[in-house]
Amino acid sequence: MATRLPPVHALSAFEAAARFSSFAVAAEELCITPSALSHRIRLLEEHLCERVFVREGRSxxxxxxxxRxxxxxRAALRTLSDFPLPNKVTQNQMKVKVTVPPTFARYMFMPRLADFSEQHPDIEIEVYLFVPLYDLSLSESDVEVRFGAGEYPNLVTKKLFVEPSFAVASPGYLKTIPAIxxxxxxxxxxxxxxxxxxWQPWFEVAGLDFPEPSNGLRIDDLGLLLEAVKHGHGVGLTRQHFAEDMIRTGEVVRLFDxxxxxxxxxxxxxxxxxxTLRPEVEIFINWMQSTFQKMEASPAA
Incomplete structure:
Protein backbone atom coordinates (compact mmCIF):
# COMPACT_ATOMS: atom_id res chain seq x y z
CA MET A 1 0.00 0.00 0.00
CA ALA A 2 1.43 3.37 -1.05
CA THR A 3 2.23 5.85 1.72
CA ARG A 4 1.07 9.42 1.12
CA LEU A 5 4.02 11.74 1.66
CA PRO A 6 3.80 15.46 2.45
CA PRO A 7 4.57 17.82 -0.48
CA VAL A 8 8.28 18.61 -0.74
CA HIS A 9 7.56 22.32 -1.25
CA ALA A 10 5.65 22.33 2.06
CA LEU A 11 8.60 20.67 3.82
CA SER A 12 11.07 23.24 2.47
CA ALA A 13 8.72 26.05 3.55
CA PHE A 14 8.53 24.53 7.04
CA GLU A 15 12.31 24.20 7.32
CA ALA A 16 12.93 27.79 6.17
CA ALA A 17 10.26 29.25 8.47
CA ALA A 18 11.68 27.30 11.41
CA ARG A 19 15.22 28.48 10.61
CA PHE A 20 14.25 32.16 10.46
CA SER A 21 11.31 32.10 12.91
CA SER A 22 9.60 34.28 10.32
CA PHE A 23 7.24 33.52 7.45
CA ALA A 24 8.17 36.77 5.68
CA VAL A 25 11.94 36.15 5.70
CA ALA A 26 11.47 32.49 4.74
CA ALA A 27 9.22 33.49 1.85
CA GLU A 28 11.84 35.92 0.59
CA GLU A 29 14.50 33.20 0.61
CA LEU A 30 12.19 30.83 -1.30
CA CYS A 31 11.17 33.59 -3.76
CA ILE A 32 7.46 33.27 -2.95
CA THR A 33 4.97 35.52 -1.18
CA PRO A 34 4.35 35.26 2.60
CA SER A 35 0.75 34.20 1.93
CA ALA A 36 1.98 31.40 -0.35
CA LEU A 37 4.39 30.21 2.33
CA SER A 38 1.62 30.33 4.94
CA HIS A 39 -0.54 28.25 2.60
CA ARG A 40 2.22 25.63 2.32
CA ILE A 41 2.53 25.44 6.11
CA ARG A 42 -1.23 24.92 6.39
CA LEU A 43 -1.02 22.11 3.82
CA LEU A 44 1.69 20.42 5.88
CA GLU A 45 -0.27 20.77 9.13
CA GLU A 46 -3.38 19.37 7.48
CA HIS A 47 -1.35 16.43 6.19
CA LEU A 48 0.19 15.78 9.60
CA CYS A 49 -2.98 16.54 11.58
CA GLU A 50 -0.68 18.43 13.93
CA ARG A 51 0.33 22.05 14.47
CA VAL A 52 4.01 22.70 13.78
CA PHE A 53 4.02 26.42 14.65
CA VAL A 54 2.48 28.65 17.28
CA ARG A 55 1.63 31.97 15.64
CA GLU A 56 2.02 35.03 17.85
CA GLY A 57 1.41 38.16 15.81
CA ARG A 58 4.16 38.33 13.21
CA SER A 59 6.46 35.89 15.00
CA ARG A 68 10.82 16.89 16.76
CA ARG A 74 16.15 18.50 7.82
CA ALA A 75 17.71 15.07 7.56
CA ALA A 76 15.47 14.17 4.61
CA LEU A 77 16.12 17.46 2.78
CA ARG A 78 19.86 17.16 3.39
CA THR A 79 19.85 13.67 1.91
CA LEU A 80 18.07 14.92 -1.20
CA SER A 81 20.24 18.01 -1.64
CA ASP A 82 23.51 16.12 -1.10
CA PHE A 83 22.71 13.44 -3.68
CA PRO A 84 25.12 14.01 -6.61
CA LEU A 85 23.52 15.13 -9.89
CA PRO A 86 26.32 15.08 -12.48
CA ASN A 87 24.24 16.58 -15.30
CA LYS A 88 22.72 19.46 -13.34
CA VAL A 89 24.13 22.92 -13.99
CA THR A 90 23.78 25.35 -11.11
CA GLN A 91 22.10 28.56 -12.18
CA ASN A 92 21.28 31.72 -10.31
CA GLN A 93 18.50 32.89 -12.63
CA MET A 94 16.56 35.99 -11.61
CA LYS A 95 12.88 35.27 -12.05
CA VAL A 96 9.59 37.17 -11.71
CA LYS A 97 6.27 35.37 -11.51
CA VAL A 98 3.37 37.50 -12.75
CA THR A 99 -0.33 36.60 -12.81
CA VAL A 100 -2.58 38.42 -15.28
CA PRO A 101 -6.17 38.22 -16.57
CA PRO A 102 -6.50 36.41 -19.94
CA THR A 103 -7.68 39.38 -22.02
CA PHE A 104 -5.02 41.70 -20.60
CA ALA A 105 -2.41 39.02 -21.28
CA ARG A 106 -3.52 38.52 -24.88
CA TYR A 107 -4.12 42.09 -26.03
CA MET A 108 -1.86 44.23 -23.87
CA PHE A 109 0.82 42.34 -21.95
CA MET A 110 2.27 39.89 -24.47
CA PRO A 111 2.63 42.47 -27.30
CA ARG A 112 4.77 44.61 -24.97
CA LEU A 113 6.73 41.94 -23.07
CA ALA A 114 9.49 41.79 -25.69
CA ASP A 115 10.45 45.33 -24.70
CA PHE A 116 11.09 44.21 -21.13
CA SER A 117 13.05 41.16 -22.29
CA GLU A 118 15.26 43.33 -24.51
CA GLN A 119 15.96 45.73 -21.63
CA HIS A 120 16.49 42.99 -19.03
CA PRO A 121 17.57 39.75 -20.77
CA ASP A 122 18.87 38.34 -17.47
CA ILE A 123 15.40 38.36 -15.83
CA GLU A 124 13.13 35.43 -16.59
CA ILE A 125 9.36 36.03 -16.61
CA GLU A 126 6.80 33.34 -15.75
CA VAL A 127 3.20 34.19 -16.75
CA TYR A 128 0.13 32.71 -15.06
CA LEU A 129 -3.57 33.38 -15.71
CA PHE A 130 -6.50 33.96 -13.37
CA VAL A 131 -10.16 34.92 -13.76
CA PRO A 132 -11.06 38.52 -12.72
CA LEU A 133 -13.52 38.89 -9.82
CA TYR A 134 -13.26 35.17 -9.00
CA ASP A 135 -9.63 34.34 -8.15
CA LEU A 136 -9.27 36.97 -5.45
CA SER A 137 -6.49 35.51 -3.29
CA LEU A 138 -2.92 36.38 -4.19
CA SER A 139 -1.26 33.35 -5.73
CA GLU A 140 2.37 32.30 -5.44
CA SER A 141 3.22 35.00 -7.98
CA ASP A 142 5.40 37.97 -7.13
CA VAL A 143 3.09 40.37 -8.96
CA GLU A 144 -0.50 40.25 -10.19
CA VAL A 145 -2.47 42.40 -12.61
CA ARG A 146 -6.09 42.59 -11.45
CA PHE A 147 -9.09 44.03 -13.25
CA GLY A 148 -11.48 45.43 -10.67
CA ALA A 149 -12.32 48.30 -8.35
CA GLY A 150 -8.85 48.30 -6.77
CA GLU A 151 -10.05 47.47 -3.25
CA TYR A 152 -7.65 44.78 -2.07
CA PRO A 153 -7.04 44.98 1.72
CA ASN A 154 -3.51 44.36 3.02
CA LEU A 155 -2.02 44.43 -0.49
CA VAL A 156 0.01 47.11 -2.25
CA THR A 157 -2.17 48.29 -5.15
CA LYS A 158 -1.10 50.58 -7.99
CA LYS A 159 -3.51 51.56 -10.76
CA LEU A 160 -1.88 50.93 -14.14
CA PHE A 161 -4.15 53.11 -16.28
CA VAL A 162 -7.74 54.19 -16.90
CA GLU A 163 -9.28 53.63 -20.31
CA PRO A 164 -12.78 54.76 -21.41
CA SER A 165 -15.42 52.18 -22.30
CA PHE A 166 -17.81 52.51 -25.26
CA ALA A 167 -20.45 50.51 -27.11
CA VAL A 168 -19.68 48.31 -30.14
CA ALA A 169 -21.60 45.96 -32.41
CA SER A 170 -20.96 43.92 -35.54
CA PRO A 171 -22.18 45.24 -38.92
CA GLY A 172 -24.06 42.00 -39.45
CA TYR A 173 -25.97 42.32 -36.20
CA LEU A 174 -26.90 45.95 -36.89
CA LYS A 175 -28.63 44.85 -40.09
CA THR A 176 -31.00 42.64 -38.10
CA ILE A 177 -32.45 45.34 -35.81
CA PRO A 178 -34.02 48.82 -36.25
CA ALA A 179 -31.51 51.58 -36.97
CA ILE A 180 -29.30 52.53 -34.00
CA TRP A 199 -24.01 49.09 -18.40
CA GLN A 200 -25.46 51.34 -15.68
CA PRO A 201 -22.52 53.81 -15.43
CA TRP A 202 -22.48 54.14 -19.24
CA PHE A 203 -26.27 54.69 -19.30
CA GLU A 204 -25.86 57.58 -16.85
CA VAL A 205 -23.25 59.28 -19.06
CA ALA A 206 -25.53 58.77 -22.07
CA GLY A 207 -28.43 60.39 -20.20
CA LEU A 208 -30.50 57.20 -20.23
CA ASP A 209 -32.78 56.05 -17.43
CA PHE A 210 -32.32 52.39 -18.36
CA PRO A 211 -31.95 49.63 -15.74
CA GLU A 212 -28.99 47.26 -15.79
CA PRO A 213 -29.86 44.40 -18.20
CA SER A 214 -31.06 41.39 -16.23
CA ASN A 215 -31.30 38.73 -18.94
CA GLY A 216 -29.52 37.65 -22.08
CA LEU A 217 -26.00 36.40 -22.72
CA ARG A 218 -23.56 37.08 -19.87
CA ILE A 219 -19.78 36.73 -20.28
CA ASP A 220 -17.29 37.53 -17.54
CA ASP A 221 -14.22 37.66 -19.75
CA LEU A 222 -13.53 40.83 -21.73
CA GLY A 223 -11.94 39.00 -24.66
CA LEU A 224 -14.85 36.58 -24.99
CA LEU A 225 -17.28 39.47 -24.66
CA LEU A 226 -15.67 41.16 -27.66
CA GLU A 227 -15.73 37.87 -29.59
CA ALA A 228 -19.46 37.60 -28.85
CA VAL A 229 -19.97 41.09 -30.26
CA LYS A 230 -17.99 40.18 -33.39
CA HIS A 231 -20.13 37.09 -33.95
CA GLY A 232 -23.36 39.07 -33.80
CA HIS A 233 -24.73 38.15 -30.37
CA GLY A 234 -25.56 41.75 -29.50
CA VAL A 235 -24.11 45.10 -28.39
CA GLY A 236 -21.34 45.16 -25.79
CA LEU A 237 -19.06 47.56 -23.97
CA THR A 238 -15.33 47.41 -24.62
CA ARG A 239 -12.08 49.41 -24.42
CA GLN A 240 -10.01 50.92 -27.22
CA HIS A 241 -6.91 48.75 -26.85
CA PHE A 242 -8.99 45.58 -26.95
CA ALA A 243 -11.17 46.54 -29.90
CA GLU A 244 -8.85 48.63 -32.10
CA ASP A 245 -7.87 45.76 -34.44
CA MET A 246 -11.49 44.64 -34.94
CA ILE A 247 -12.59 48.24 -35.49
CA ARG A 248 -9.83 48.76 -38.05
CA THR A 249 -10.80 45.61 -39.97
CA GLY A 250 -14.50 46.42 -39.76
CA GLU A 251 -15.41 43.30 -37.76
CA VAL A 252 -17.04 45.56 -35.16
CA VAL A 253 -18.06 49.22 -35.28
CA ARG A 254 -18.18 51.78 -32.54
CA LEU A 255 -21.64 53.14 -31.75
CA PHE A 256 -21.93 56.83 -30.85
CA ASP A 257 -19.31 59.20 -29.45
CA THR A 276 11.83 45.09 0.60
CA LEU A 277 11.25 43.59 -2.84
CA ARG A 278 13.76 41.51 -4.75
CA PRO A 279 15.59 43.77 -7.26
CA GLU A 280 14.19 41.97 -10.32
CA VAL A 281 10.63 42.29 -8.98
CA GLU A 282 11.09 46.01 -8.39
CA ILE A 283 12.54 46.42 -11.91
CA PHE A 284 9.52 44.62 -13.38
CA ILE A 285 7.02 46.72 -11.39
CA ASN A 286 8.69 49.95 -12.51
CA TRP A 287 8.63 48.76 -16.14
CA MET A 288 4.94 47.86 -15.92
CA GLN A 289 4.01 51.25 -14.50
CA SER A 290 6.12 53.13 -17.03
CA THR A 291 4.81 51.10 -19.98
CA PHE A 292 1.11 51.13 -19.25
CA GLN A 293 0.71 54.57 -17.72
CA LYS A 294 1.85 56.00 -21.07
CA MET A 295 -1.40 54.65 -22.53
CA GLU A 296 -3.53 57.21 -20.71
CA ALA A 297 -1.90 59.94 -22.77
CA SER A 298 -2.70 58.12 -26.02
CA PRO A 299 -5.82 59.48 -27.76
CA ALA A 300 -8.65 57.02 -28.40
CA ALA A 301 -9.31 56.34 -32.06
Missing amino acids: VTLTEFGR YLDVV KTPADLRHAKLLRSALEP TQLATPPHAYHLVHEAQP
Whole structure:
Protein backbone atom coordinates (compact mmCIF):
# COMPACT_ATOMS: atom_id res chain seq x y z
CA MET A 1 0.00 0.00 0.00
CA ALA A 2 1.43 3.37 -1.05
CA THR A 3 2.23 5.85 1.72
CA ARG A 4 1.07 9.42 1.12
CA LEU A 5 4.02 11.74 1.66
CA PRO A 6 3.80 15.46 2.45
CA PRO A 7 4.57 17.82 -0.48
CA VAL A 8 8.28 18.61 -0.74
CA HIS A 9 7.56 22.32 -1.25
CA ALA A 10 5.65 22.33 2.06
CA LEU A 11 8.60 20.67 3.82
CA SER A 12 11.07 23.24 2.47
CA ALA A 13 8.72 26.05 3.55
CA PHE A 14 8.53 24.53 7.04
CA GLU A 15 12.31 24.20 7.32
CA ALA A 16 12.93 27.79 6.17
CA ALA A 17 10.26 29.25 8.47
CA ALA A 18 11.68 27.30 11.41
CA ARG A 19 15.22 28.48 10.61
CA PHE A 20 14.25 32.16 10.46
CA SER A 21 11.31 32.10 12.91
CA SER A 22 9.60 34.28 10.32
CA PHE A 23 7.24 33.52 7.45
CA ALA A 24 8.17 36.77 5.68
CA VAL A 25 11.94 36.15 5.70
CA ALA A 26 11.47 32.49 4.74
CA ALA A 27 9.22 33.49 1.85
CA GLU A 28 11.84 35.92 0.59
CA GLU A 29 14.50 33.20 0.61
CA LEU A 30 12.19 30.83 -1.30
CA CYS A 31 11.17 33.59 -3.76
CA ILE A 32 7.46 33.27 -2.95
CA THR A 33 4.97 35.52 -1.18
CA PRO A 34 4.35 35.26 2.60
CA SER A 35 0.75 34.20 1.93
CA ALA A 36 1.98 31.40 -0.35
CA LEU A 37 4.39 30.21 2.33
CA SER A 38 1.62 30.33 4.94
CA HIS A 39 -0.54 28.25 2.60
CA ARG A 40 2.22 25.63 2.32
CA ILE A 41 2.53 25.44 6.11
CA ARG A 42 -1.23 24.92 6.39
CA LEU A 43 -1.02 22.11 3.82
CA LEU A 44 1.69 20.42 5.88
CA GLU A 45 -0.27 20.77 9.13
CA GLU A 46 -3.38 19.37 7.48
CA HIS A 47 -1.35 16.43 6.19
CA LEU A 48 0.19 15.78 9.60
CA CYS A 49 -2.98 16.54 11.58
CA GLU A 50 -0.68 18.43 13.93
CA ARG A 51 0.33 22.05 14.47
CA VAL A 52 4.01 22.70 13.78
CA PHE A 53 4.02 26.42 14.65
CA VAL A 54 2.48 28.65 17.28
CA ARG A 55 1.63 31.97 15.64
CA GLU A 56 2.02 35.03 17.85
CA GLY A 57 1.41 38.16 15.81
CA ARG A 58 4.16 38.33 13.21
CA SER A 59 6.46 35.89 15.00
CA VAL A 60 6.23 32.11 14.91
CA THR A 61 7.66 29.47 17.23
CA LEU A 62 7.81 25.72 16.86
CA THR A 63 5.47 23.50 18.82
CA GLU A 64 6.93 20.52 20.67
CA PHE A 65 5.84 18.30 17.79
CA GLY A 66 7.28 20.81 15.32
CA ARG A 67 10.71 20.67 16.98
CA ARG A 68 10.82 16.89 16.76
CA TYR A 69 9.52 16.86 13.20
CA LEU A 70 12.06 19.49 12.12
CA ASP A 71 14.97 17.11 12.80
CA VAL A 72 13.40 14.51 10.53
CA VAL A 73 12.66 17.03 7.77
CA ARG A 74 16.15 18.50 7.82
CA ALA A 75 17.71 15.07 7.56
CA ALA A 76 15.47 14.17 4.61
CA LEU A 77 16.12 17.46 2.78
CA ARG A 78 19.86 17.16 3.39
CA THR A 79 19.85 13.67 1.91
CA LEU A 80 18.07 14.92 -1.20
CA SER A 81 20.24 18.01 -1.64
CA ASP A 82 23.51 16.12 -1.10
CA PHE A 83 22.71 13.44 -3.68
CA PRO A 84 25.12 14.01 -6.61
CA LEU A 85 23.52 15.13 -9.89
CA PRO A 86 26.32 15.08 -12.48
CA ASN A 87 24.24 16.58 -15.30
CA LYS A 88 22.72 19.46 -13.34
CA VAL A 89 24.13 22.92 -13.99
CA THR A 90 23.78 25.35 -11.11
CA GLN A 91 22.10 28.56 -12.18
CA ASN A 92 21.28 31.72 -10.31
CA GLN A 93 18.50 32.89 -12.63
CA MET A 94 16.56 35.99 -11.61
CA LYS A 95 12.88 35.27 -12.05
CA VAL A 96 9.59 37.17 -11.71
CA LYS A 97 6.27 35.37 -11.51
CA VAL A 98 3.37 37.50 -12.75
CA THR A 99 -0.33 36.60 -12.81
CA VAL A 100 -2.58 38.42 -15.28
CA PRO A 101 -6.17 38.22 -16.57
CA PRO A 102 -6.50 36.41 -19.94
CA THR A 103 -7.68 39.38 -22.02
CA PHE A 104 -5.02 41.70 -20.60
CA ALA A 105 -2.41 39.02 -21.28
CA ARG A 106 -3.52 38.52 -24.88
CA TYR A 107 -4.12 42.09 -26.03
CA MET A 108 -1.86 44.23 -23.87
CA PHE A 109 0.82 42.34 -21.95
CA MET A 110 2.27 39.89 -24.47
CA PRO A 111 2.63 42.47 -27.30
CA ARG A 112 4.77 44.61 -24.97
CA LEU A 113 6.73 41.94 -23.07
CA ALA A 114 9.49 41.79 -25.69
CA ASP A 115 10.45 45.33 -24.70
CA PHE A 116 11.09 44.21 -21.13
CA SER A 117 13.05 41.16 -22.29
CA GLU A 118 15.26 43.33 -24.51
CA GLN A 119 15.96 45.73 -21.63
CA HIS A 120 16.49 42.99 -19.03
CA PRO A 121 17.57 39.75 -20.77
CA ASP A 122 18.87 38.34 -17.47
CA ILE A 123 15.40 38.36 -15.83
CA GLU A 124 13.13 35.43 -16.59
CA ILE A 125 9.36 36.03 -16.61
CA GLU A 126 6.80 33.34 -15.75
CA VAL A 127 3.20 34.19 -16.75
CA TYR A 128 0.13 32.71 -15.06
CA LEU A 129 -3.57 33.38 -15.71
CA PHE A 130 -6.50 33.96 -13.37
CA VAL A 131 -10.16 34.92 -13.76
CA PRO A 132 -11.06 38.52 -12.72
CA LEU A 133 -13.52 38.89 -9.82
CA TYR A 134 -13.26 35.17 -9.00
CA ASP A 135 -9.63 34.34 -8.15
CA LEU A 136 -9.27 36.97 -5.45
CA SER A 137 -6.49 35.51 -3.29
CA LEU A 138 -2.92 36.38 -4.19
CA SER A 139 -1.26 33.35 -5.73
CA GLU A 140 2.37 32.30 -5.44
CA SER A 141 3.22 35.00 -7.98
CA ASP A 142 5.40 37.97 -7.13
CA VAL A 143 3.09 40.37 -8.96
CA GLU A 144 -0.50 40.25 -10.19
CA VAL A 145 -2.47 42.40 -12.61
CA ARG A 146 -6.09 42.59 -11.45
CA PHE A 147 -9.09 44.03 -13.25
CA GLY A 148 -11.48 45.43 -10.67
CA ALA A 149 -12.32 48.30 -8.35
CA GLY A 150 -8.85 48.30 -6.77
CA GLU A 151 -10.05 47.47 -3.25
CA TYR A 152 -7.65 44.78 -2.07
CA PRO A 153 -7.04 44.98 1.72
CA ASN A 154 -3.51 44.36 3.02
CA LEU A 155 -2.02 44.43 -0.49
CA VAL A 156 0.01 47.11 -2.25
CA THR A 157 -2.17 48.29 -5.15
CA LYS A 158 -1.10 50.58 -7.99
CA LYS A 159 -3.51 51.56 -10.76
CA LEU A 160 -1.88 50.93 -14.14
CA PHE A 161 -4.15 53.11 -16.28
CA VAL A 162 -7.74 54.19 -16.90
CA GLU A 163 -9.28 53.63 -20.31
CA PRO A 164 -12.78 54.76 -21.41
CA SER A 165 -15.42 52.18 -22.30
CA PHE A 166 -17.81 52.51 -25.26
CA ALA A 167 -20.45 50.51 -27.11
CA VAL A 168 -19.68 48.31 -30.14
CA ALA A 169 -21.60 45.96 -32.41
CA SER A 170 -20.96 43.92 -35.54
CA PRO A 171 -22.18 45.24 -38.92
CA GLY A 172 -24.06 42.00 -39.45
CA TYR A 173 -25.97 42.32 -36.20
CA LEU A 174 -26.90 45.95 -36.89
CA LYS A 175 -28.63 44.85 -40.09
CA THR A 176 -31.00 42.64 -38.10
CA ILE A 177 -32.45 45.34 -35.81
CA PRO A 178 -34.02 48.82 -36.25
CA ALA A 179 -31.51 51.58 -36.97
CA ILE A 180 -29.30 52.53 -34.00
CA LYS A 181 -28.70 56.27 -34.32
CA THR A 182 -28.75 57.44 -30.70
CA PRO A 183 -28.04 55.70 -27.37
CA ALA A 184 -31.79 55.59 -26.68
CA ASP A 185 -32.17 53.30 -29.70
CA LEU A 186 -30.39 50.57 -27.73
CA ARG A 187 -33.81 49.60 -26.38
CA HIS A 188 -34.15 47.66 -29.66
CA ALA A 189 -30.85 45.77 -29.17
CA LYS A 190 -29.66 42.79 -27.19
CA LEU A 191 -27.20 44.10 -24.62
CA LEU A 192 -24.45 41.69 -23.69
CA ARG A 193 -23.92 41.52 -19.95
CA SER A 194 -20.71 41.33 -17.94
CA ALA A 195 -19.84 41.98 -14.31
CA LEU A 196 -16.59 43.43 -15.67
CA GLU A 197 -18.36 46.02 -17.86
CA PRO A 198 -21.70 46.96 -16.26
CA TRP A 199 -24.01 49.09 -18.40
CA GLN A 200 -25.46 51.34 -15.68
CA PRO A 201 -22.52 53.81 -15.43
CA TRP A 202 -22.48 54.14 -19.24
CA PHE A 203 -26.27 54.69 -19.30
CA GLU A 204 -25.86 57.58 -16.85
CA VAL A 205 -23.25 59.28 -19.06
CA ALA A 206 -25.53 58.77 -22.07
CA GLY A 207 -28.43 60.39 -20.20
CA LEU A 208 -30.50 57.20 -20.23
CA ASP A 209 -32.78 56.05 -17.43
CA PHE A 210 -32.32 52.39 -18.36
CA PRO A 211 -31.95 49.63 -15.74
CA GLU A 212 -28.99 47.26 -15.79
CA PRO A 213 -29.86 44.40 -18.20
CA SER A 214 -31.06 41.39 -16.23
CA ASN A 215 -31.30 38.73 -18.94
CA GLY A 216 -29.52 37.65 -22.08
CA LEU A 217 -26.00 36.40 -22.72
CA ARG A 218 -23.56 37.08 -19.87
CA ILE A 219 -19.78 36.73 -20.28
CA ASP A 220 -17.29 37.53 -17.54
CA ASP A 221 -14.22 37.66 -19.75
CA LEU A 222 -13.53 40.83 -21.73
CA GLY A 223 -11.94 39.00 -24.66
CA LEU A 224 -14.85 36.58 -24.99
CA LEU A 225 -17.28 39.47 -24.66
CA LEU A 226 -15.67 41.16 -27.66
CA GLU A 227 -15.73 37.87 -29.59
CA ALA A 228 -19.46 37.60 -28.85
CA VAL A 229 -19.97 41.09 -30.26
CA LYS A 230 -17.99 40.18 -33.39
CA HIS A 231 -20.13 37.09 -33.95
CA GLY A 232 -23.36 39.07 -33.80
CA HIS A 233 -24.73 38.15 -30.37
CA GLY A 234 -25.56 41.75 -29.50
CA VAL A 235 -24.11 45.10 -28.39
CA GLY A 236 -21.34 45.16 -25.79
CA LEU A 237 -19.06 47.56 -23.97
CA THR A 238 -15.33 47.41 -24.62
CA ARG A 239 -12.08 49.41 -24.42
CA GLN A 240 -10.01 50.92 -27.22
CA HIS A 241 -6.91 48.75 -26.85
CA PHE A 242 -8.99 45.58 -26.95
CA ALA A 243 -11.17 46.54 -29.90
CA GLU A 244 -8.85 48.63 -32.10
CA ASP A 245 -7.87 45.76 -34.44
CA MET A 246 -11.49 44.64 -34.94
CA ILE A 247 -12.59 48.24 -35.49
CA ARG A 248 -9.83 48.76 -38.05
CA THR A 249 -10.80 45.61 -39.97
CA GLY A 250 -14.50 46.42 -39.76
CA GLU A 251 -15.41 43.30 -37.76
CA VAL A 252 -17.04 45.56 -35.16
CA VAL A 253 -18.06 49.22 -35.28
CA ARG A 254 -18.18 51.78 -32.54
CA LEU A 255 -21.64 53.14 -31.75
CA PHE A 256 -21.93 56.83 -30.85
CA ASP A 257 -19.31 59.20 -29.45
CA THR A 258 -20.57 58.53 -25.93
CA GLN A 259 -18.00 56.91 -23.67
CA LEU A 260 -17.52 56.34 -19.96
CA ALA A 261 -14.27 58.14 -19.11
CA THR A 262 -13.66 56.40 -15.78
CA PRO A 263 -15.31 52.96 -15.72
CA PRO A 264 -15.80 51.33 -12.30
CA HIS A 265 -13.18 48.68 -13.12
CA ALA A 266 -9.60 49.26 -14.17
CA TYR A 267 -6.30 47.38 -14.25
CA HIS A 268 -4.23 47.41 -11.07
CA LEU A 269 -0.78 46.09 -10.21
CA VAL A 270 -0.94 44.15 -6.94
CA HIS A 271 1.68 42.57 -4.68
CA GLU A 272 2.22 41.61 -1.07
CA ALA A 273 3.26 44.35 1.35
CA GLN A 274 6.91 43.60 2.13
CA PRO A 275 9.72 45.64 3.70
CA THR A 276 11.83 45.09 0.60
CA LEU A 277 11.25 43.59 -2.84
CA ARG A 278 13.76 41.51 -4.75
CA PRO A 279 15.59 43.77 -7.26
CA GLU A 280 14.19 41.97 -10.32
CA VAL A 281 10.63 42.29 -8.98
CA GLU A 282 11.09 46.01 -8.39
CA ILE A 283 12.54 46.42 -11.91
CA PHE A 284 9.52 44.62 -13.38
CA ILE A 285 7.02 46.72 -11.39
CA ASN A 286 8.69 49.95 -12.51
CA TRP A 287 8.63 48.76 -16.14
CA MET A 288 4.94 47.86 -15.92
CA GLN A 289 4.01 51.25 -14.50
CA SER A 290 6.12 53.13 -17.03
CA THR A 291 4.81 51.10 -19.98
CA PHE A 292 1.11 51.13 -19.25
CA GLN A 293 0.71 54.57 -17.72
CA LYS A 294 1.85 56.00 -21.07
CA MET A 295 -1.40 54.65 -22.53
CA GLU A 296 -3.53 57.21 -20.71
CA ALA A 297 -1.90 59.94 -22.77
CA SER A 298 -2.70 58.12 -26.02
CA PRO A 299 -5.82 59.48 -27.76
CA ALA A 300 -8.65 57.02 -28.40
CA ALA A 301 -9.31 56.34 -32.06
